[in-house]
Amino acid sequence: MSLRLSTVILPYRRWNEGGRSAWTRAEQLGFHTAYTYDHLSWRSFRDGPWFGAIPTLTAAAAATERLRLGTLVTSPNFRHPVTL
Numbered sequence: 767m768s769l770r771l772s773t774v775i776l777p778y779r780r781w782n783e784g785g786r787s788a789w790t791r792a793e794q795l796g797f798h799t800a801y802t803y804d805h806l807s808w809r810s811f812r813d814g815p816w817f818g819a820i821p822t823l824t825a826a827a828a829a830t831e832r833l834r835l836g837t838l839v840t841s842p843n844f845r846h847p848v849t850l
Contacts, residue, residue, distance in 0.1 A: 770798035777817040799834040
């Protein structure tokens, strides 16, 4: 039996200002899966950028090789099923 660790990466960093490195670092550290939220905002980051989960995961998939990706929260009330 092996232990698989996961992490959560909040989508508040611009890709060229630490966003990409957060995802690649998670892979380098050996995490099995990295998740992000698809909230429309986050209380402590409400005055800064907050990026959509699907574009963030798309970019993370291009930047990593083995890391599994997913969302912890995705609201069908705000996201059309076709785009998901």
